[in-house]
Amino acid sequence: MVTAITDGVKVSVETIYQPEYSNPANEHFMFAYRVEISNLSDYAVQLMRRQWFIFDSNSSRREVEGEGVVGVQPIIEPGDTHVYVSGCNLKTDMGSMKGTYLMKRAVDDSEFDVDIPEFQLIAPYKLN
Template identity: 90%
Template structure:
């Protein structure tokens, strides 16, 4: 698990390779990731947008951005967390992701960016 804290918002990421949804012969490797966003601040925050930078080990890079996460723009109260699971497909069995969330403090409508720490996407057989 990797973790980062930005302006009172903690982001923790765990990943898992999904062989049942992968097809290495066709350069299709599927990974799931579980993200927990914890509000360590004294104010309610809302996740407005996300931006990802995704790398394959073949030097390809793609960017993905959009509103919220998995169809929601969650409001996270102080001391609480929001957890979601999503996925990413790669053309290689090794890659990485990193990014940012655009958050809004509901007390004053102030927006700020929260770092999503870089995490590795590695098929387990590459580790042996």
């Protein structure tokens, strides 16, 4: 698990290779990732947008941007954690992701970016 803290918001990510949804012969490798977003600050925050940078080991790069995460824009109270699971497909058995969340503080509606730490997407057989 990798972790980063930005302005009192802690983001931790762990990944799981999904062999049952992958098809290596057709260059399709599926990964799930579980994200925990913990509010360590004194004010409620709302996750407004996400921006991902996805890198494949064949040097391709994709950018994905949109509102919220998995269809919601969660409000995270001080001391609370929001957890979600999502997925990413690659054309190779190794890659990585990183990005940012655009957050809004409830106390004054100010917006700020929170770093999503870079994490590796690696099929387990590559580690042997």
